[in-house]
Amino acid sequence: MKYHIISLGCPKNTVDSEQFAWVMNSAGWENSDEPDPSDLIILNTCAFIAPATEESLEYLSDLISWKSRKPGRKIVLAGCLPGRYSDDGSGGLEDIDLITGPGDWRKLSAWLGIASEGPAQVLGHGNYRYLKIADGCSNGCAYCTIPAIRGKFVPRHTDTILRESDLLVQQGAGEIGLVAQDSGNWRQSGADLAALAETLAARHPSIWWRLYYLHPLHFPHRLPEVFSKFSNVVPYIDMPVQHASDSILERMGRGHGVRTIEKIMEELDNSPVEIAVRYTVITGYPGETEADFSELRDFLGRYRSGRHIAAFSWYPEEGTLEYSRAIARGDAVDDSTASGRLASISAVGDSLYADWDERLYGRELSIRADDKITGHTVWDAPEVDAVVSFTEPVIPGSVVRAKIVESSGAVLVAEPVN
Numbered sequence: 001m002k003y004h005i006i007s008l009g010c011p012k013n014t015v016d017s018e019q020f021a022w023v024m025n026s027a028g029w030e031n032s033d034e035p036d037p038s039d040l041i042i043l044n045t046c047a048f049i050a051p052a053t054e055e056s057l058e059y060l061s062d063l064i065s066w067k068s069r070k071p072g073r074k075i076v077l078a079g080c081l082p083g084r085y086s087d088d089g090s091g092g093l094e095d096i097d098l099i100t101g102p103g104d105w106r107k108l109s110a111w112l113g114i115a116s117e118g119p120a121q122v123l124g125h126g127n128y129r130y131l132k133i134a135d136g137c138s139n140g141c142a143y144c145t146i147p148a149i150r151g152k153f154v155p156r157h158t159d160t161i162l163r164e165s166d167l168l169v170q171q172g173a174g175e176i177g178l179v180a181q182d183s184g185n186w187r188q189s190g191a192d193l194a195a196l197a198e199t200l201a202a203r204h205p206s207i208w209w210r211l212y213y214l215h216p217l218h219f220p221h222r223l224p225e226v227f228s229k230f231s232n233v234v235p236y237i238d239m240p241v242q243h244a245s246d247s248i249l250e251r252m253g254r255g256h257g258v259r260t261i262e263k264i265m266e267e268l269d270n271s272p273v274e275i276a277v278r279y280t281v282i283t284g285y286p287g288e289t290e291a292d293f294s295e296l297r298d299f300l301g302r303y304r305s306g307r308h309i310a311a312f313s314w315y316p317e318e319g320t321l322e323y324s325r326a327i328a329r330g331d332a333v334d335d336s337t338a339s340g341r342l343a344s345i346s347a348v349g350d351s352l353y354a355d356w357d358e359r360l361y362g363r364e365l366s367i368r369a370d371d372k373i374t375g376h377t378v379w380d381a382p383e384v385d386a387v388v389s390f391t392e393p394v395i396p397g398s399v400v401r402a403k404i405v406e407s408s409g410a411v412l413v414a415e416p417v418n
């Protein structure tokens, strides 16, 4: 019997899908890379904002017609869509054979009639993989649905994380990203994320370790020191700052003011190691004035460590505090203003890249090859940030020394030197 997994959304969902794959294989099913030859498809959904929910529902409707084309086919609906929306009995779910919440591999095991003792394991392949160090979030930002979907912050145990790191390396990983909703909040017996990164880097010295989702409130300030001690902990910070105006940060419920993120950026800029920061921000937040927006734009262009900006407009998500508050106050920002601000942020993003282009041009760097012709630097996360094109074929998965012969924004061209 064959199964296929469709994994939507964030890297945390990718890890959940790999746990589902491990369960299916343990039950004797065979993985299929294609949907059609499969007898069962697991749709691991995302639903934290409206566009993600719509995409998940579109996939679900395609799967229902896939099922109708051959008797005996099965659908498992998993992840954040069922995590956020319960079955209200209005129908339309009768074609689904099993509904499980986010990461609920035990429910899948029980349905397949196999045991589910001990921590889940992961089954996957590829040169870069993700390792989930915690799940859920206890911050409760006013615009966010994730705590309601995934529950409170629960750190995974150090031993489980170390064991899983060994498994990922055995399965061929060359780069591993540490992920959680709020990675900096991870702590175990006095050790924090910085200490965990050091332990993993020493345990697997040939692996590149990358840190994602560092909320400024729980930022491990020892990270620059870790980057200088362990060259395989890549000097990259994925930091959802969300905004840089005190009044908007307060309204969002971020638990800190702009001075907190300014201090972090000053530390990173003053570090002897060249560090790249990926900012995630929300523009057009209810109550955002032109002055608030200028503070955000000025902040994003101010620090030499700033490299990438992922900007989104605010989405009115039902069930969040901000949804009802914006309606009550009537101070949502109109769409054209919001999209104008989004465009203005993207111009700041271009200027950050232009600054890095000047710095990278002509330099010899270590670049991880993602396939025969492309790769990424330590300052770029695979599949989301800037891409390197090699001037000649290289060995996929290897780390190539190469000279940057062209650099224009999110595309770098590199000539292998040995």
Ligand code: SF4
Binding pocket: 137, 138, 139, 140, 141, 144, 145, 146, 147, 181, 182, 215
């Ligand atoms: S920290 Fe992130 S996941 Fe947690 S509530 Fe805030 S936005 Fe949501």
